Amino acid sequence: MALGTACSAERPPHTAGSGTSASFPAAPTAVRPPTANAVFDYQLGGAYPPPETVRAVSRDRTAKPAPGRYNICYVNAFQAQPDDTGSWEDDHPELLLRDEHGDPVIDEGWDEPLLDISTGAKRAALMQIVGPWIDGCAKAGYDAVEPDNLDSYERSDGRLAPGHAAAFARLLARRAHQRHLAVAQKNTTDLLPQRGRIGFDFAVVEECTRYKECTDFAAAYANRVFVIEYRKQDFTAACRAWGKKLSLTLRDREVRPAGAKGSLRRYC
Numbered sequence: 001m002a003l004g005t006a007c008s009a010e011r012p013p014h015t016a017g018s019g020t021s022a023s024f025p026a027a028p029t030a031v032r033p034p035t036a037n038a039v040f041d042y043q044l045g046g047a048y049p050p051p052e053t054v055r056a057v058s059r060d061r062t063a064k065p066a067p068g069r070y071n072i073c074y075v076n077a078f079q080a081q082p083d084d085t086g087s088w089e090d091d092h093p094e095l096l097l098r099d100e101h102g103d104p105v106i107d108e109g110w111d112e113p114l115l116d117i118s119t120g121a122k123r124a125a126l127m128q129i130v131g132p133w134i135d136g137c138a139k140a141g142y143d144a145v146e147p148d149n150l151d152s153y154e155r156s157d158g159r160l161a162p163g164h165a166a167a168f169a170r171l172l173a174r175r176a177h178q179r180h181l182a183v184a185q186k187n188t189t190d191l192l193p194q195r196g197r198i199g200f201d202f203a204v205v206e207e208c209t210r211y212k213e214c215t216d217f218a219a220a221y222a223n224r225v226f227v228i229e230y231r232k233q234d235f236t237a238a239c240r241a242w243g244k245k246l247s248l249t250l251r252d253r254e255v256r257p258a259g260a261k262g263s264l265r266r267y268c
Contacts, residue, residue, distance in 0.1 A: 046257035073137030173199030
């Protein structure tokens with residue numbers, strides 16, 4: 001996902017995973033998960049002072065946390081930023097997923113090359129890069145981390161499987177918990193049944209109303225779910241159905257900072 005944007009706006013609907021009514025897994029004692037139904041601001045396109053009513057904020061890992069809020073650190077853990085493609089090719093070409101011609105496999109929605117998480121050795125090598133990003137979130141004072149593009153396997157032309165994503169997510173969660181950070185599951189109901197084994201503590205979900213996933217995530221995470229909707233009709237429906245239980249926000253798809261042309265931000 002490119003900085004300042006959200007996950008693929010046209011991701012296909014997922015089939016709800018089984019076992020979502022299981023009890024919410026307890027987080028490690030040194031980790032502080034968010035509270036349910038906290039007013040939430042999604043600030044990936046640029047940091048700005050949140051309104052007084054906002055209690056939780058998600059920002060890119062390069063930004064500082066918002067004082068006095070529950071802060072979630074965004075890390076693009078499963079794909080490369082478009083403007084970082086050259087450095088990955090120069091420094092770590094073996095860690096980019098390749099097609100049959102040797103070219104990087106690209107998430108065409110956001111022009112992001114997929115990282116190769118297909119083997120234990122490559123996942124370990126990627127942790128040498130992504131792990132310090134998580135460390136930086138902790139050092140900056142964040143409370144939690146959201147590793148994005150957990151569902152990159154859906155865009156891999158069959159070169160990656162859900163098991164690869166789960167295995168890498170377990171490494172990310174372990175590193176985050178070692179740094180006393182809670183960990184969010186970002187999208188994809190496919191991996192909900194494995195949430196406890198992976199180590200997820202809550203969820204950050206895009207368009208769960210549009211794709212009819214809110215019930216599954218709410219049940220899995222005891223309403224500790226931050227929802228971002230990008231269409232007004234979905235946000236209205238979400239507020240009507242979930243406004244007293246989940247953290248809901250309406251954003252423009254580019255998640256522009258407050259005051260920028262085209263910026264859209266509402267809460268319920």
